[in-house]
Amino acid sequence: MPTATEFTALGAGNGFPFCLAKVDVSDYAFKEPLTLSQATSYFWNIESASATAISSDFGESSTPPTLSEPLERVCGSKSEINSSSRTSIKVSTSGVILMYDGIVTNEENFMGYGIGSGSGNISSIHSAVFARAESFFGLSEVGIMSFQRIDNSGTSGLFGTIAYSTVTLGGVPFVKYTRQQGTGSSADITGLDFYTYP
C-alpha cells in the first residue's frame, strides 16, 4: 500500500472539504449507508481499486487509475479514468451525501453517508468505482456505489442481465451493480486500495 503524507484538515468542519447534500433515499431501491469513519476513509484515502475491464473481442483492456495523495483532496473530490477505445475503469471520490430515510429536516431519519453523486439512476455516474468493456455484440459493466434509485435488475434481450448485490471491499460496504450482455468482454471489481500513513 502506498504511504501518504500525514495531514489534518478542518474542511467544512464535517470531516469533508465541502458541505454535504441531504438526500431523501427512502424510495431508493438499493442503499448501503456508511458510517462517518467509512465515508471519510473512502473519500480521503482511496488510492485505487483491484478492477479489470477486458474486451477480448477487440483485444483491449484497461488498468485501474491511481488517485493522487489525500492531502490534495482538501480542495475537493478526485476522479480518474483509465480507458481505451472499448474499455474503461473509473475511480472516484465525487460526491458524498447524507442519506435520510424520509424528510431530511428530521434528523431521526438520518441513515448514514453515501459515496456518489447524481440522481442515483445511472450507475456509471454515481458509482464510486466503475469498470466497462465492450464486445462485438454486447458489453460488461460493474460498479460499486452507496445507492441505486431504480431497480432495473433482471434479464432482457436489450440490456442483458443486470443484478445488484451487497459487497464489502476494504472494510466499506457497497451496493455492487453488474451487467453482462453477450460474450467477448468481462469486467469486475474485487478490492480497494487505500493510502496508509507513516
Add this chain to the structure above:
Amino acid sequence: MPTQAEIDTAAAKAKQGGGQAAIDTAAAKAKQNNNNQAAIDTAAAKAKQNGGDGGTAADFADREAAAGLYLAGNHTISAGRGGSGPSFAEREAANGLTNTTSGRVALRATNPYFPPVGTPLGNDEFVATNNVGGGGGGGGGLAGIEIIWADQTIEFIEAADLTDTYNDEAYWSLVLTVSSGSFDKTLAYDSTADIFTTTGTAPNEVQTKYRLRLITQYTNGDGDTVSSGISAYGQYREVTLCINGSPRQSLIKVT
C-alpha cells in the same frame, strides 16, 4: 542575624543622621574593596552628594540592619526610596514558601493555574487592569470556556470548575465523550495525555473521547520538565476534523 554589637554600632551611626551614616558606610565599603585613598574619598564624596538626611536606599538598608529588620527577602519597603521592594515570590522564598496564592495580584484572576494577562515578567506584584480573561490570553473576555455544540446549543464551564479536581498531574484535560459521531455533552476531566481515544481501525474506527488540553507538560529552557496552563478560556465550536482520512470530533476555538 547581626550580633548585638553590630546592631549597636549601626544604631549609633544611624543616630548621627542618614547622611553621615551613608558617608561612613561608603567609606567602609571602599576600604574593604580598595585601599586606595582616592577611591575612599571619591566614594565618600558621592555619598555626600546622594545622601541627605532623608537617606538613600542604601542608607535605608543600613537603618534596617541597625534595627535588626533586614533579612534576605524580607526588606521593609514602606519607607524605602530609590529602589524596588522584594517581589511576593521573594518574600515567599525567604519564608520557605512557594506559590502561595493569597495576596498575589491574581486576586482577580479566577484560576491560579492560569496566570493573569499583562503581568510583567518577574514582577508578580503588578496589578493587571484586566486579568479576568486569563488562561494566558485570547479568552475573549470569558472567565471560562463556552462550547457551541453541533446542535447549536451552548454550554458554559466556569474557570474554577476546570481545575477543581486537578492535583498537580502532568497533564489535565476537559474530556468530552463522543457518541454516534458527535459529543454527547457529558463533561469530565482526566490526566491522560492523548488528545483522542479511539477503538477499532480505519475504516471502522470509532472515536470515543476528545480532550481539550488545559494543562500540559513541557521542557523549559533550563531543561526542566514543568506543567503549565494553556490558553484555554474562550468560545469553542464543535467540529469534525479529518486527520489522515479519519474523522475526529473536536473543539475549535472561535474567540
